[in-house]
Amino acid sequence: MGFKVLFDGYSEFKDNIYRANCSCVLVKGPPNVIVDTMTAWDEEKLLKALKEESVDCKDIEYVVCTHGHSDHIGCNHLFKHAKHIVGFSVSHKDQYYTEPCFQAGEEYIISDKIKVIPTPGHTMQDVTVILETDVGIVAITGDLFEKFEDLENDQLWKSAGSDSEELQMQNRKKILEIADFIVPGHGPIFKVPQIYKNS
Template sequence: MYEVFVIKEGYSTSEGPGQQKACGTCTLVKGPHNIIVDTGNPWDKDTILQGLAKHDILPSNIGYVVCTHGHSDHVGNLNLFSNAIQIVSYDICVGDQYLMHDFKEGIPYEIDDDVEVIPTPGHTGADVSVIVKGTAYGTVAITGDLFECMEDLENPHLWQQSSEKPELQEQNRADILQMADIIIPGHGSMFQVPDSCKRQMQMVLLFEEFSESFQISTFSQKALE
């Protein structure tokens, strides 16, 4: 079974017009494969090392590093994990060897039966999220900036203002809300997916299925006429 620990909680605060302080969340997935998701900014080295030490893990014990996208507050300490397979957005490499994987076609990268890296573009054109199944919390989605924070469930402006592809991001957010029990966002505390979100999405899906069925029925009736 995997365990999931937030080593550093991300944040984002406005400092006035045109100014912002931000750093991405750094998460440890501990289990059959030790995984780091997002590596903070270049000034987070000591925080990451101390966080790993609390779990008796050295950087050399990390098998995979996943950076959800290429912004500097998510990729700042990749060089700590030179032994790891590194996944940065849609690129996968081991040292200077790049491995081909077609995230663009929506194909997940499976680390094992319980952990996969899935494409979730929107914030940028090549975001990924890490899905960890069977934890004590249920299914955990580590999403980077697909979700900025829990508050963006009620205030979409929080994620839309920095989205390159908002319609695509909205769809991927909806997919994650359906599959996950817990979300670890890019710039806030981990949170449980509210039941209301799942019910709302189920209603939307049921409405779409009803609409499709109605359209088919109407088409068939016209054909009979």
């Protein structure tokens, strides 16, 4: 199993305009998974990126959106064969599944190397995708982490909005302890500094 960050997320305030888009990650299985599908205006560039990876939309078996904000779910409609996990909600076509694991704080198993865990804070239904890879444990966290710089400047993630700063701090600490690499919601992948392990 491998993974590819198709697009790094970003967020910036420039010329009195706030611009943002999320990171988008392809996990090549089996099963094939796409995590966070950006905005509704990103269809063409996402299709092009998948084609460059020799992946068709029908090859994607799971779409996981770390939460339901519009910059993370915009191209979900492209993946009509996939099971969709959006925050704590799991669906396929018009069928919705009750997954008590998320409410109970437990993981949803996609495969032996891919799981989805609840990490509320930014929203109360945020999830993180945990990958076991050849380079170590990779956590795709959505906006639990905005970008690498928010490790030292907590105003970066707090100013992006948090439904529970207390829960978000708890889940950030949890991910920092278990992950070797983090793909944040609005910045490039980064290696977790050793100073944050068991601190």
